[in-house]
Amino acid sequence: MVERIVDAGRAVLLEHGYEGASTNRIAARARISPGSLYQYFPNKDAIVAEVADRWTTELHARISRVFTTALEGPGWSSSVRVTVLEMLDALGENPRLLRVMVEQLPRTSGSRLAEFERRIETLFAVWLRSNRAHRSGRPLDAIAWMLVRTVENVAIAYVLEHPDIDREVVADELTAMVTTYVQTVL
Structure with missing residues (x-):
């Protein structure tokens, strides 16, 4: 029964939005x-x-x-690109729900979304530290927070706005932006 209710809740959210959704x-x-x-x-x-948690x-x-x-993996730049492409794909599967x-x-x-963002930030900050970025004296937690939010917001905007920009170009440019910035820290 819970599954039916959650599935119905998702469908009603998609059809009517949050304000138009009701228990009835x-x-x-x-x-x-x-x-x-x-x-x-x-x-x-x-x-x-x-629905949001699932x-x-x-x-x-x-x-x-x-x-x-x-x-x-061995290739930092290709790692960023693979992650960006996966994010674009995952967010793009249901733009209406997004x-x-x-x-x-x-x-x-x-929220689980906030927890997810914090986990990615933590993983990224740990990765920075493991690559001796801590020697730079830069605020690694702040850097991780900013980069995660930048990639997330660009990916969401790309999916929701449908700009006339190829997905591969978005991935390439986000990769270049992130890797160039991180190189100043390493």
């Missing part, structure tokens, strides 16, 4: 009574949170796997 619409979409829905979820926000968990697993493997998640849902510091 979600219950109708799941073909259950509102009373039955309340046995599993106390309100709309709980359902939306579960989406973020899938995204997290996919990007983290590629990012971690890439950081262990739009709802980014533009309509309340953003909290304890």
Whole structure:
């Protein structure tokens, strides 16, 4: 039953957005009574949170796997490019859901998306330290935060705005931007 409700919640979010979603619409979409829905979820926000958590968990697993493997690889520049391409692909699989998640849902510091960003930042900062960037005296945690946010925001904007720029060009330019900046730290 939980799966039906979550699937219905996702469909209603895609169709009506956050403001237009309601427990009545979600219950109708799941073909259950509102009373039955309340046995599993106390309100709309709980359902939306579960939809967001599942989406973020899938995204997290996919990007983290590629990012971690890439950081262990020999080619720094190609590692960044592989990660950027994977992010573009993962975010691009459902642009409508991405739009709802980014533009309509309340953003909290304890969300899974925020946790995912912190994990990537930490991995990147550890990688910088392991490559002796700590000797530069530069603020590695700040650098990791800025680079993760830059890549994330450009990737999201690319998927949502559909600019007349080839995906490979976006990947190449983000890779050049990140690697050039990181070279000043190493």
